[in-house]
Amino acid sequence: MDPDRLRVGVNETRRAVLDALADGPVSGPALAADLEVSRAAVWKHVEALRDAGFVVESDADGYVLDAVPEFGGLAVEYGLDAPFAVEYHDSIPSTNDRARELAAAGRDDVVVLADEQTGGRGRLERAWSSPSGGVWASVVCRPDLPPARVSLLTTAASVAFGDAVEATGVEAAIKWPNDLLVPDDDAARGGRKLAGVLTEMEGEAGRVSWVVVGVGLNANVPEEDLPPGATSLLAETGGPVDRRALVQRALERFAALRDDPERAREAWRERSATLGERVRVTLPAETLVGTAADVTEAGALVVETDGGERRTVHAGECEHLRPA
Ligand code: BT5
Numbered sequence: 001m002d003p004d005r006l007r008v009g010v011n012e013t014r015r016a017v018l019d020a021l022a023d024g025p026v027s028g029p030a031l032a033a034d035l036e037v038s039r040a041a042v043w044k045h046v047e048a049l050r051d052a053g054f055v056v057e058s059d060a061d062g063y064v065l066d067a068v069p070e071f072g073g074l075a076v077e078y079g080l081d082a083p084f085a086v087e088y089h090d091s092i093p094s095t096n097d098r099a100r101e102l103a104a105a106g107r108d109d110v111v112v113l114a115d116e117q118t119g120g121r122g123r124l125e126r127a128w129s130s131p132s133g134g135v136w137a138s139v140v141c142r143p144d145l146p147p148a149r150v151s152l153l154t155t156a157a158s159v160a161f162g163d164a165v166e167a168t169g170v171e172a173a174i175k176w177p178n179d180l181l182v183p184d185d186d187a188a189r190g191g192r193k194l195a196g197v198l199t200e201m202e203g204e205a206g207r208v209s210w211v212v213v214g215v216g217l218n219a220n221v222p223e224e225d226l227p228p229g230a231t232s233l234l235a236e237t238g239g240p241v242d243r244r245a246l247v248q249r250a251l252e253r254f255a256a257l258r259d260d261p262e263r264a265r266e267a268w269r270e271r272s273a274t275l276g277e278r279v280r281v282t283l284p285a286e287t288l289v290g291t292a293a294d295v296t297e298a299g300a301l302v303v304e305t306d307g308g309e310r311r312t313v314h315a316g317e318c319e320h321l322r323p324a
Contacts (some may be wrong), residue, residue: 013037015085017045018054018065018078027062049074071243073113080248081254084139088113093119096198096214099138103210104204108142111251120216122222123178123198133220133234135243139213139254147203149279150211151208151262151299151314154178154199154226157213159267160193160254164246167218170236173273176292176301176318180217181273182231188275194218215250219243243303261297268295278321279303281313288313289321 016035020026028046031037040252047065053069069075073088080086087110092098095112097119102110114137117130122237131138140155156286158174165172165180172180172194181191195217203209220240226232233241269275274292281288281303290305300314 011241013041013073014045014048015077015300017042018049018074021046021049021056021063021065022078025059025061025064030062031304045248052089061104068244071115075244076113076247076251079316080251082248082252084111084251086113086256089114089142091116091118093117093228094121094134094198094214094265095138096121096212099140099214100200100211103140103142103212108210109142110140112138112140114249114256117216121198121214122196128196128198128216129225129230130216130252131221131225133222135215135217135219135247136213137217137247137250139215139251141211141213141258142225143208143211143258145208145211146206147201147208148314149261149298150201150208151177152198152264152297153211153213153258154197155268155295155299156254156257157197157199157215158266159257159264159271160250161215161217162271163253163267166235167249168233168237168241168246170233171257174268174271175320176272176279176295177315178273182236183273190277191231194231194236213254217246217247265295265297265299267301274301274320280319280321282317282319283313290320 020031028039028042032042050056052072052074055067057064057066068078072324073086076086092114094117095114099112116132117136120128120130122128149182162172162180173183175181175190178197179193180195182194183191198214201208201211219236221232223232223235279292288303288305288311293304294302300312303311
């Protein structure tokens with residue numbers, strides 16, 4: 001079987017039907033001939049698209065696509081200029097858990113997307129609140145990277161979602177390593193948390209087998225449904241945002257940046273709330289206090305400590321301190 005068929009999986013024909021509908025009226029028999037499936041199969045796919053919220057009219061010239069649903073897997077795939085298939089769930093325990101299953105089954109470039117999570121996870125098994133209305137998304141990648149460079153994907157995701165947030169008119173800064181914040185006057189906090197990234201991977205002998213990059217973004221979620229210190233796009237803009245456009249923009253940007261580490265790092269620096277700040281970084285065995293000087297191509301933070309050392313940290317908790 002051709003690898004592209006495997007990659008896109010069961011939705012491939014449905015997506016082909018959708019793409020054909022997008023190009024204008026097309027008759028059922030013509031579509032069946034083009035896609036080398038039966039007319040009954042075309043009809044079944046059109047019905048499934050209607051069930052998913054697409055408005056497909058049929059007139060004398062054939063099927064016409066009149067409207068795309070607000071959110072959902074095919075809604076995000078439709079018009080997406082990036083190589084991802086999207087599996088959507090109204091509610092799921094954790095998109096990262098589902099993405100890990102798909103990764104273990106050999107899938108690549110699949111996004112698991114949910115409106116609500118009932119068991120969302122942060123780092124270190126912390127809970128992640130994921131009420132309905134959010135963007136809870138996990139991308140399965142199979143990059144040709146050594147494990148030490150996987151945080152490049154976290155960098156790319158933070159920048160990509162930061163850019164997509166900014167397109168809604170909300171300012172978003174990255175707090176190393178994985179938070180998107182809306183800046184406020186509370187310097188210690190750095191801002192209110194809008195999104196976080198949880199990257200998980202499996203590999204052996206210096207080679208990554210798969211990576212799951214999970215992003216939680218408080219989109220159309222009321223602030224009162226979130227933990228203290230968090231904010232949402234709904235709270236910042238005063239109205240719901242177009243999650244379909246936001247996810248498409250983020251996925252397109254992520255696909256471009258993961259292939260261009262230097263650009264990802266540059267964009268990260270520009271969006272950083274951490275660089276130049278006094279920080280305290282808590283590592284398993286010690287705590288560093290100093291100035292956040294740079295981020296490496298692999299996504300590690302370079303800290304100039306008060307003791308005059310230059311240290312590179314790959315993972316840890318980072319707190320922004322008030323200037324001395
Ligand atoms: C993170 O962890 O920031 C990574 C969050 C990743 C969530 C996504 S959603 C899609 C995918 N599927 C999953 O199951 N997870 C990923 P961390 O840096 O450990 O931050 C966790 C802390 O943020 C919690 O201890 C709370 O204090 C706070 N928090 C929890 N829910 C929040 C929310 N919705 N918005 C802002 N802060 C939150």
